[in-house]
Amino acid sequence: MTEAPPATRLARLGAAGGRHPLRFVLAWLVLVVASFALAFGAITGESLFDRLHSGAPQVPGEAQTAQDILAAHDPSGASLMLEVTGAPFDDAPAMARARAATARLASVPGVTAVRSPLLLPGGVEDPAAAALLAGGTTSSAGFLTVVDFDPDLSPDALSRAEGPVRSGLDAVVAALPGASGAVGSVDLLVHAITSQVEKDLRAGEGIALPLSFVVMFFVFGGFVAAGMPVVAAIASVAGALAALFGFSHAMDLDATVVNVVTLLGLGLAIDYGLLTVSRFREELGRVAAADVDHRRHVPTREEVVVATSRTVATAGRTVLFSGLTVAIAISGLLIFEADTMRAIGAAGVSVVLVAVLGDLTLLPALCALGARRLARSPQARARAGDGSDTGRFARLARRVQRRPAWVIAGTVVVLVALSLPVFSMRLTSSGAEMLPTSAPQRVFFDTLDADYPQLAAPAVTVVTETSPADASAWARRTVAPLPGVTRVVPRELGGGYVAVAVHVDAPALADEVGDVVRAIRADRPDAPTWVTGQRAAQDDYLASMIDRAPYAVLLVVAATLVLLFLMTGSVVIPVKALLLNVMSLGAALGVLVWVFQDGHLHRLVDFDSVGAVESMIPFLVLAFGFGLSMDYEVFLLARISELYRSGVPNDESVVLGLQRSGRIITSAALLICIVFAGFAAGQLLVIKEIGVALVTAVVIDATLVRMLLVPATMTILGEWNWWAPAPLRRWHTRFGLTD
Known part of the structure; x- marks a missing residue:
C-alpha cells in the first residue's frame, strides 16, 4: 500500500496538482497566451516595447529641478537632423536645387525652424555657416540640416509631420550628385535602443532555450523531463512581460528593464524546474513498492499523487525559500530613488513570484502528466546521481575536509585577487554608446559629436533666479576662469530665471566636467541656483544611490538572516553565508571592471569599451x-x-548534502550561465555587462564558494554551525520553517 503523503500545505498543493494536472496546465496555458498577447499588443494595440524609453538614470535632486525649470520656461520640441557627406559645393545648379528643397521644409505643418548653411544669405561661404559645416569648413564637403518641430505638437501630430520632413530631407540628398545622407534624432536613437532590446530579447531566448533543453536532455536522459523546465521558463517569461506591461502604466520603464527582468525569470524558472523534476523522479522511485520491476512498472495514480505531494513538500519548500531570498535581495532596489532601479525592483520581485508559482503549480502538474515517461530504473537514477550517497561530489567534500584551512586560504586569495579591479571602477551613463559602433544611429551621433562640436549641448547648465546682469557678471568672474571651460553663454529664460550654458573642452561625463560641476556648486551666485547637465545628473544619481544604499543593505541583510535562521535554526550559518556572498560578488565586480572598463576580452565579448562601467x-x-x-x-x-x-553528524551531513545537491547546483549554474550568456550575446552594452557579470558571479559561487568554501568552513566550525542562543532555539522550535 502506498504511503499517504505528508499533510503540510505545500504537500496538499502538490497532491492537488497530481490529482488534477490538466486543470492546472490548462489554467497556465490560458495565462501564458493572454500574457504574451497583452505584452505584444494583440489585446490593447500597444505593445510593451512601444512604452519603453531610454536615457540616463535620474533621481529627484538639483539637476532634475533645473531640468524641470528649463522645460517649463524654455520648452524645446523634437528635431530631425540630416548629415550630408560628399556634397558638391562647387556645383552651383545642384546646390540651388538642394537649397530649394531645404526651403520647402519650412512649409510643412508643425515645423517651426529649419537650420541649414544652404539657407544663409552667403550660402556655405557665409561666416555663420561654420557651425553647420563638418569640421567648420567647406573642405570637408559635409553639412548638417536641422528641422525643429513645434514643442506643443501631440505625438500623433508629430508623427504626421515627420513623414513629409523625412521625404523632404531625402529630396535634399537626391539633389546633390554623389552625396549621401543620414537622418538622426534623439527619438530615433531611443527607438533604435528599444528595438534592439526586443531583438536581443528574442535572440537571447533563441540561444538560451534550445541550449538549455540540450543540457537538460543530458542531465535527465529524456526529452520529456528536459522539456518541462523549458515550458516553465516560457511561462515565466510570459508572466514577466505581462507584469512589465502593467508596470509601464504606473512608472517609466527604461528599455534595459525588459531584458534584465526577463533573463532573471528565465534563469530562475529553469533552475527551479531542474530541482523539481529531479526530486519528482526521486520520489516516484521511492513510492513504488520495493518488489516491483522498476523497468516495467507503470506508476499508479495514487503513486503519482504521493510523488507530487512529496516533491512540492520538499523541493517546493526549497524553491519557496530560494524565491523569497531572491525576492528579498531584489526588493532592496525599491529603496532607491531612481525610477529605473525601482522599476527593476518591482518587476523583478514580480517575476520571481511568477517563477515560484509556476514551480509549485505548473511543474508538478506537468510531472504528473508525464509520470510514465519520467519513471526510471534504480540503475538509471544512480547514473544521474538521484539520491546517491557516493560520487564525485562526496569525494570532493571529503578531500576538502582533510585540509579545510588550506582550502579556505587558497580560495580567499583567489577571490581577493579577482576583486582588486573594483577599487579602480569608474561609472558612466551611456546614450548612443550602448549601441554597437556599426548601428546607424550610433554612427550618426558619433559623427555629429566629431564633426559638429559647436552644436554640442553645453556640458553644464546653471539655472539661477537672478537678473541677467548679475548672472552674466557671476559667470564671467567665477565660471569662465575654471580649467577646461571654453565659453559661457547666459540667456534669459523668463519668469525671473537665467540659464548659463557652460561649454567644457571635454566629453560630457569626463572628470574635467565633474570638476567644473563641483566648483560651480561650491561658489554659486547669491540667489537660488541649480546646476544640471549629464555629469551633474550622474553625480546626483550616484549620491542618491550611495545615500540610500545602507538602508537597502540593512533590509536585505536583516531579511536574509531571519529567513535562513527560520530554515536552519542557526545564527552562524546565515552570517557565514552573507560573508561568503560578499566575497563572491566582489570578485564578480572585479571581473566586470577588468573586462568592460579596461577593455580586456573585447573581441571575445564583441564590444567597444567606453572606459567605464x-x-x-x-x-x-x-x-x-x-x-x-x-x-x-x-x-x-x-x-x-x-x-x-x-x-x-555535521561532517557527514556536509558530505551527503553536497553529493545530493551538487549535481543540481552544477547543472543549475550551467543552465543559468547559458541564459545570461545568451543575453550577453546581444548588442546592447548594458545587457552585455550585466550578462557577463552575472555569469561570473554564478560560476564563482557554484564552484569556489559552494564546492570549496562552504564545506571547508562548515567542517572547521563543526557543531558550531548549528549554534543559536537558547531563546532563539526555543523560538525556532516553535516557529521555524522546517516542515
Whole structure:
C-alpha cells in the first residue's frame, strides 16, 4: 500500500496538482497566451516595447529641478537632423536645387525652424555657416540640416509631420550628385535602443532555450523531463512581460528593464524546474513498492499523487525559500530613488513570484502528466546521481575536509585577487554608446559629436533666479576662469530665471566636467541656483544611490538572516553565508571592471569599451548576484540541514548534502550561465555587462564558494554551525520553517 503523503500545505498543493494536472496546465496555458498577447499588443494595440524609453538614470535632486525649470520656461520640441557627406559645393545648379528643397521644409505643418548653411544669405561661404559645416569648413564637403518641430505638437501630430520632413530631407540628398545622407534624432536613437532590446530579447531566448533543453536532455536522459523546465521558463517569461506591461502604466520603464527582468525569470524558472523534476523522479522511485520491476512498472495514480505531494513538500519548500531570498535581495532596489532601479525592483520581485508559482503549480502538474515517461530504473537514477550517497561530489567534500584551512586560504586569495579591479571602477551613463559602433544611429551621433562640436549641448547648465546682469557678471568672474571651460553663454529664460550654458573642452561625463560641476556648486551666485547637465545628473544619481544604499543593505541583510535562521535554526550559518556572498560578488565586480572598463576580452565579448562601467550595473549585480548566490546556498543548506536534523553528524551531513545537491547546483549554474550568456550575446552594452557579470558571479559561487568554501568552513566550525542562543532555539522550535 502506498504511503499517504505528508499533510503540510505545500504537500496538499502538490497532491492537488497530481490529482488534477490538466486543470492546472490548462489554467497556465490560458495565462501564458493572454500574457504574451497583452505584452505584444494583440489585446490593447500597444505593445510593451512601444512604452519603453531610454536615457540616463535620474533621481529627484538639483539637476532634475533645473531640468524641470528649463522645460517649463524654455520648452524645446523634437528635431530631425540630416548629415550630408560628399556634397558638391562647387556645383552651383545642384546646390540651388538642394537649397530649394531645404526651403520647402519650412512649409510643412508643425515645423517651426529649419537650420541649414544652404539657407544663409552667403550660402556655405557665409561666416555663420561654420557651425553647420563638418569640421567648420567647406573642405570637408559635409553639412548638417536641422528641422525643429513645434514643442506643443501631440505625438500623433508629430508623427504626421515627420513623414513629409523625412521625404523632404531625402529630396535634399537626391539633389546633390554623389552625396549621401543620414537622418538622426534623439527619438530615433531611443527607438533604435528599444528595438534592439526586443531583438536581443528574442535572440537571447533563441540561444538560451534550445541550449538549455540540450543540457537538460543530458542531465535527465529524456526529452520529456528536459522539456518541462523549458515550458516553465516560457511561462515565466510570459508572466514577466505581462507584469512589465502593467508596470509601464504606473512608472517609466527604461528599455534595459525588459531584458534584465526577463533573463532573471528565465534563469530562475529553469533552475527551479531542474530541482523539481529531479526530486519528482526521486520520489516516484521511492513510492513504488520495493518488489516491483522498476523497468516495467507503470506508476499508479495514487503513486503519482504521493510523488507530487512529496516533491512540492520538499523541493517546493526549497524553491519557496530560494524565491523569497531572491525576492528579498531584489526588493532592496525599491529603496532607491531612481525610477529605473525601482522599476527593476518591482518587476523583478514580480517575476520571481511568477517563477515560484509556476514551480509549485505548473511543474508538478506537468510531472504528473508525464509520470510514465519520467519513471526510471534504480540503475538509471544512480547514473544521474538521484539520491546517491557516493560520487564525485562526496569525494570532493571529503578531500576538502582533510585540509579545510588550506582550502579556505587558497580560495580567499583567489577571490581577493579577482576583486582588486573594483577599487579602480569608474561609472558612466551611456546614450548612443550602448549601441554597437556599426548601428546607424550610433554612427550618426558619433559623427555629429566629431564633426559638429559647436552644436554640442553645453556640458553644464546653471539655472539661477537672478537678473541677467548679475548672472552674466557671476559667470564671467567665477565660471569662465575654471580649467577646461571654453565659453559661457547666459540667456534669459523668463519668469525671473537665467540659464548659463557652460561649454567644457571635454566629453560630457569626463572628470574635467565633474570638476567644473563641483566648483560651480561650491561658489554659486547669491540667489537660488541649480546646476544640471549629464555629469551633474550622474553625480546626483550616484549620491542618491550611495545615500540610500545602507538602508537597502540593512533590509536585505536583516531579511536574509531571519529567513535562513527560520530554515536552519542557526545564527552562524546565515552570517557565514552573507560573508561568503560578499566575497563572491566582489570578485564578480572585479571581473566586470577588468573586462568592460579596461577593455580586456573585447573581441571575445564583441564590444567597444567606453572606459567605464554603466552606472546602474554594480547595483544590479549586487542585488541579482546576491539573490542568485543565496539561491544556491538554499539548495545546498536545505539538504544539509535536512540530514542534520535527522541525526546525521555535521561532517557527514556536509558530505551527503553536497553529493545530493551538487549535481543540481552544477547543472543549475550551467543552465543559468547559458541564459545570461545568451543575453550577453546581444548588442546592447548594458545587457552585455550585466550578462557577463552575472555569469561570473554564478560560476564563482557554484564552484569556489559552494564546492570549496562552504564545506571547508562548515567542517572547521563543526557543531558550531548549528549554534543559536537558547531563546532563539526555543523560538525556532516553535516557529521555524522546517516542515
